[in-house]
Amino acid sequence: MTDLAHTTRSAPHASGSLAARIVTFVRTASLRRRTRLDLARLDSRLLRxxxxxxxxxxxxSSRHFWQD
Structure with missing residues (x-):
């Protein structure tokens, strides 16, 4: 019987790949944008x-989406 660990390529770590980092950045930026827009819509009572x-x-809320 063939050992699969030796015959298949191991997948690259998703956390280190460029594509994974881009996806993470886009998701984070989108969340920041949405929450900052929502924050800008709150009145003083809700802010309190x-x-x-x-x-x-x-x-x-005035910060850009790429700013942490």
Whole structure:
């Protein structure tokens, strides 16, 4: 019987591949964009409920999607 570990190629680590890193970046950037847009739509009462003042929320929501 043939040992499959020796006859098949091992897949490259997904976490290190360029494609995986691009997908991760796009997903993260999309999430940041969505949450920052949502944050910008909250009124002062809702901001207070989540512990943010309007100035901090404005600062965060004005950041670009690629900024951490």
């Amino acid at each position: 409920d989540i512990g943010l003042d309007p100035m901090s929320a404005q600062h965060e």
